[in-house]
Amino acid sequence: MENFTAYNPTKLHFGKDVTDNLGKTIEKFGKKVLLVYGGGSIKNNGIYDKMIRQLKSVDARVFEYHGIKPNPIFEDVDTAAKLGRDNNVDVILAVGGGSVIDSAKIISITIPVKHSSWDFYKGKAEPKSAIPLISVLTLAATGTEMNPFAVLQNNNTKEKLGWGHKLLFNKHSFLDPQFTFSVPRNQTAYGIVDLIAHCLEAYFGGGEATLSDRFVFSIINEAIEYGPKLLDDPKNYELRAKIMYAATAALNGLTFNGRKYGDWGVHSIGHELSLLYDIPHGASLSIAYPAWMKHFSNIIPERIIKLGKNVFNTNTTEKTISAFESFFKSLNCPILCQDAGITKDKKPEIIKNMAVNNVSGANLKMTEKDHIEIVELIF
Ligand code: NZQ
Ligand code: ZN
Numbered sequence: 001m002e003n004f005t006a007y008n009p010t011k012l013h014f015g016k017d018v019t020d021n022l023g024k025t026i027e028k029f030g031k032k033v034l035l036v037y038g039g040g041s042i043k044n045n046g047i048y049d050k051m052i053r054q055l056k057s058v059d060a061r062v063f064e065y066h067g068i069k070p071n072p073i074f075e076d077v078d079t080a081a082k083l084g085r086d087n088n089v090d091v092i093l094a095v096g097g098g099s100v101i102d103s104a105k106i107i108s109i110t111i112p113v114k115h116s117s118w119d120f121y122k123g124k125a126e127p128k129s130a131i132p133l134i135s136v137l138t139l140a141a142t143g144t145e146m147n148p149f150a151v152l153q154n155n156n157t158k159e160k161l162g163w164g165h166k167l168l169f170n171k172h173s174f175l176d177p178q179f180t181f182s183v184p185r186n187q188t189a190y191g192i193v194d195l196i197a198h199c200l201e202a203y204f205g206g207g208e209a210t211l212s213d214r215f216v217f218s219i220i221n222e223a224i225e226y227g228p229k230l231l232d233d234p235k236n237y238e239l240r241a242k243i244m245y246a247a248t249a250a251l252n253g254l255t256f257n258g259r260k261y262g263d264w265g266v267h268s269i270g271h272e273l274s275l276l277y278d279i280p281h282g283a284s285l286s287i288a289y290p291a292w293m294k295h296f297s298n299i300i301p302e303r304i305i306k307l308g309k310n311v312f313n314t315n316t317t318e319k320t321i322s323a324f325e326s327f328f329k330s331l332n333c334p335i336l337c338q339d340a341g342i343t344k345d346k347k348p349e350i351i352k353n354m355a356v357n358n359v360s361g362a363n364l365k366m367t368e369k370d371h372i373e374i375v376e377l378i379f
Pocket of ligand 2: 142194197198267281
């Protein structure tokens, strides 16, 4: 086992009606609130009205920034940060899925500075302070609610990058599974794929950490048992709660303790697909994971077999990979690019972008030859 430091200062509030006293928590940080949300789902499902009631109950002054896109872009972050800076806000309230919360994390460190948020991603600036961030999660998938990471996209330079910093932890995260009742079937399925993929990125990382491996198997087993049931019964509180907690546990540090690092090579492939063709994050992963496992199955056969044994009761690499494919298909997620509407003529463009962005894993490195072979496998 590798040495490790466990640090997670986010206070997580999980369960039915946990936002009923949200106003009181916000008030502790101040009265001027920057409310950040996405394209309007929170207006359709009533969550927006609930948030406004909470803010009014403590006489908060609210500045709103909405329109954060799925696969969020740094320009939105810069504009929202300017709004926060010009109005000297005390606290940020982010209400939405991973895209909104990731954006809010970067807004929180961009408000105190004068440069673009993208400079943090390119290593041109280091954050020194952050405006306190409180999140209300509405989609179970990314784990951003309890981790220090944020993913942003730059369409000009064709980059979608993940980045982490200890200032990006939410002060408080509120998770009410009822808030995910309205998540459409496809997004629910992508969330299930994403949480499984986070477990796999940990599992295929570096170093021996058997207890962390067991956490990985448990979380994946939870998703495999209850994910399909949830798709058939989307307003079932217990099922929503199980998947929501599984998604948080998959990327809050628990499965990484005792490893050198996670691999993250598949996420890096997935980010290329989302960047170039605007496909949802989870869909990019249900395509990339089986191909990546096939490609590296000769290098890590024991790891894949151990995974298969503990998750699907399979005993070969082929059967394990095919079980993952069948599971993703059963959720109606794409396992090939053409299932997501990406045509074969795009192969050269994908390979080129992978090279430009140095797509690779921390544990299993990828060369341009690997890119070419993996791209063959995703079609
Ligand atoms: O924008 P709105 O109108 O809110 O609609 C969203 C969006 O269209 C909708 N939605 C969210 N909650 C809903 C809902 N619709 C109905 N009812 C609700 N309760 O769902 C759509 C997708 O939302 P988005 O936030 O984009 O999804 P997700 O949570 O999967 O986040 C994806 C982003 O997170 C990044 C991804 O790369 C991607 O950019 N990730 C962040 C990570 C992290 N910070 O740790 C790790 C992940 O690996 C991932 O890379
Ligand atoms: Zn992910």
